[in-house]
Amino acid sequence: MSAVQTTSAAGAPSAPGGDALLKVTGLTVSGPRGRIVLPLDLEVRAGRTLAIVGESGSGKSLTARALTGLLDAGLRAEGVLALQGREFSLAEADVPWRALRGSAVSLLLQDPFTSLSPVHRCGRQIADTVRATAKRAGRRLARAAVDAIVAERLSEVGLDPAVARRYPHELSGGMRQRVAIAAAIAGDPDVLIADEPTTALDASTQAEVLAVIAELQRRRGLGVILISHDLSVVRGVADDVIVLYAGGVAEVGPADAVLDRAVHPYTARLLAADPPLDERLEALPGIPGSVPSPGERPAGCAFAPRCALASELCSTETPPLELVATGARAACHHSSHPLTIDARRPGADPAPVGADDEPLLAVRGLRARHGAVTVVDDVDVRVHASEIVGIVGESGSGKTTVARCVAGLHTDFDGEILLAGAPLARRLAERDPRSVQVVFQDPYSALNPRMTIGDTLREALAVGRRPASHLPELLASVGLPPHYERKRPRDLSGGERQRVALARALAPRPRVLICDESVSALDVSVQAQILGLIHSIRDEFGIAVLFISHDLAVVRQVCDSVVVLRRGRAVESGAVGAVLGAPQHEYTRALLAASRPLDARQGPS
Structure with missing residues (x-):
């Protein structure tokens, strides 16, 4: 079953059935501040999928790029790579990557917008x-x-x-x-390395793409290395799993052992943070803290500062990667003891808001166009103060266009958008900034890289006519310490950047907050933190929140009500527990079916 080599560095029992298509021994990646990826061994066999999971900063994507010779300048790989019957030292400059890429190993990236040329x-x-x-x-x-x-x-x-x-x-x-997949297999490679290939896709499209990759595996005998932070995807397609933390292996082995019987506390906390689709939790259990950077990796177990089970031994001695009872291997001093992680606590779906209550935000009969094409057709949305309303649907359903109309970023529409019963100005420039603010999907591009966090937030406070003295309070409201005002976006993790983006949106004290896919690119642990933060902000400030997402499990956990869009029209709406728990429309049922963990080899149901 396994696709990972057994070694003392990192591994699991080797799979039967022929030689490995790709095998690497002692892989490390180093930069100016030291090693980023610690010694790692892995192998991939025909028709098998090896998944590599972990939070941002764990070394997943660097591992993929090291195996394809695409590391950025200033980074170097070491180790021995076996490919197409030959061995290469990754430390040497004469690895024939131009000959190997495409024909032996190929890399499929997350975003086809950037991997495909727009002019060809x-x-x-x-x-x-x-x-x-x-x-x-x-x-x-x-x-x-x-x-x-x-x-x-x-x-x-x-x-x-x-x-x-x-x-x-x-x-x-x-x-x-x-x-992009067709281009990746055009040279008939033996191994496809897929780096977050479905992150930006809705559930239905995601299932289709996974089924395409699985069919290529079956027909071609292709080996696949899947890099992903989406544990439901990994559960559906992986034969084996490596869990990376701070560049080192926390746990590795057959997928069922790692995902169903996790031994390492880090693996267990990642799984607990993955939002369920079929029930509402009291709160998603995140993981306190963040992954240490290479220069700040602590002595002993790197996860110890964030681990509730850590002992003194964990802070002084690095745990070896050892075989455990599940058949996996785990790097934990306490792997022989029963794992006791706080269980998820079931919650109750929120009570529906009264139909006669006056909403803070009302969208009535919205009909929006892109040129001659109508992309939103007669959509109504009601959001009350302290309520979170989700808008869901496949790509092209119109959900982001609705959000852009409410935000004043799209003006070619008919219908009414009312705030507390009064019409909102159509154009953003004509509005009071205290009316509506937006948190976008990508915190990397949403923040000015040249400005400090303090300057960014002081500017946002000034827009809302609030004094700069509120800066410490604003940082505290999103869980950031005061000294972060001196940092720049490059100094922050993805989750910290998104907290800053939230703080900037909150600075003018808006009455409506729009979250447009604001957690879709985040790891499950960071996602849990941000979702908890959105709930706290809603409760503290009484803001009406419009939450745009293609992830129904996230919507189930954070929203009070939901509107389902299909091809620009609302096909179902109501309390989140009713719509996602007992859907009435066939399209909603299809979205839910596509959102469940699936065996991609069987195709989407």
Whole structure:
């Protein structure tokens, strides 16, 4: 079952059934401040999926890039890589990466917007890989032969060959990712490394993309290394799992052992933070603190400062990676003792708000257009003070357009948007900044990298006509200490950046807060912290929150009510427990089915 080599550095029992397609021994990645990825051994076999999970900063993506020779300048890899019957020292400069990438190992990135060129047709981008692979093999292919291979690759990923003539911006997110997969397999690689390939996709599209990868595995005997923070995805597709923390292996072994019978406290806390779809919890249990940077890794067990079970031994001695009763291996001094992590506490779905109560935010008969195309058609949304209303649906359903209309960022619409019964100005520039504020998905691009956190928040306070003396209070409201005002965005983790983005939105004391996919790119542990923070803010300030998301499990945990959009129209709405617990519309039921952990080898249900 396993796809990971047994070694003292990091590993699990090797899988039967032939030699490894890719094997690396003693992999490390180092930077100016020391080692970022500690010695790691792994191997991947035909038709198997090895998942690597962990919080941001754990070394997942660096491992993927080290295995494809794509590390940034200033970083260096060491270790021995075995690929296509040859061994290479990663520390040497003569690894023939140009010959290996595409034909032996290929990397599929998270965002097809950035991995595909916007100025070239999709077919050309696949054809470039086909020609390069043939050239390295000493062959020249006629244009007709290349076109035939491109058509075949597109068909393999479930696309019409005519897509070759289209540009990436003309395709949906799921279609773009399929094109990216077609390009990744164009050179017939043995191993596909997929780095967060479904993070930006809605549940239905996510299931389709996972099924495409699984079918390619079955037909081609492809080995897959999956990098992901989405544990429900990992549960559905992985044969084996490596859990990384601060660059080192916390736990590794067969997927059922690691995910169903976790031994390491870190693994158990990650699993506890993953939001369930079928019940409302009292609160999602996050993990206090954050992953230490390479220069701040503590002595002993790196997880000890965040672990409720840590003893003095944990703070002084690094635990070895040892075989445990589940068949996995864990690096924990207490792995022989029963694991006692606080269980999730079931909560109650919120009571529905009275239909006659006056909402703080009312959207009535909204009909929005992009050019000549109507993308939102006759949508109503009501959000009361201290209420969180979710808007869900697949990509292209219109949920972000609704949010942009409410935020004053999209003005081509008919209908009414009322705040406390009075019409909101259509254009953002004409509004009081204390009316509506937005927290966007990506905290990396939402903050000015040249400004300190203090300068960013003082500017936001000034916009809301509040004195700068409120800065410490503002930082405290999102759980950040006062000295963070001197930091810049590059000094912060993803979760800390999103806290700053929340603080900036709260600075003017808005009456309505829009969260547009504001936790979709975060690890489950950080996501749990931010969701708890949104709840606290709602309760403390009485804000009306419009929560846009494609993740129904997150919506179940944070929202009071929900509106389901399909192709721009509302097909179902009501209290979150009623809509997601006993859906009446077939589309809502389909979204829920696609959101459940699935065996991608069986395809989406």
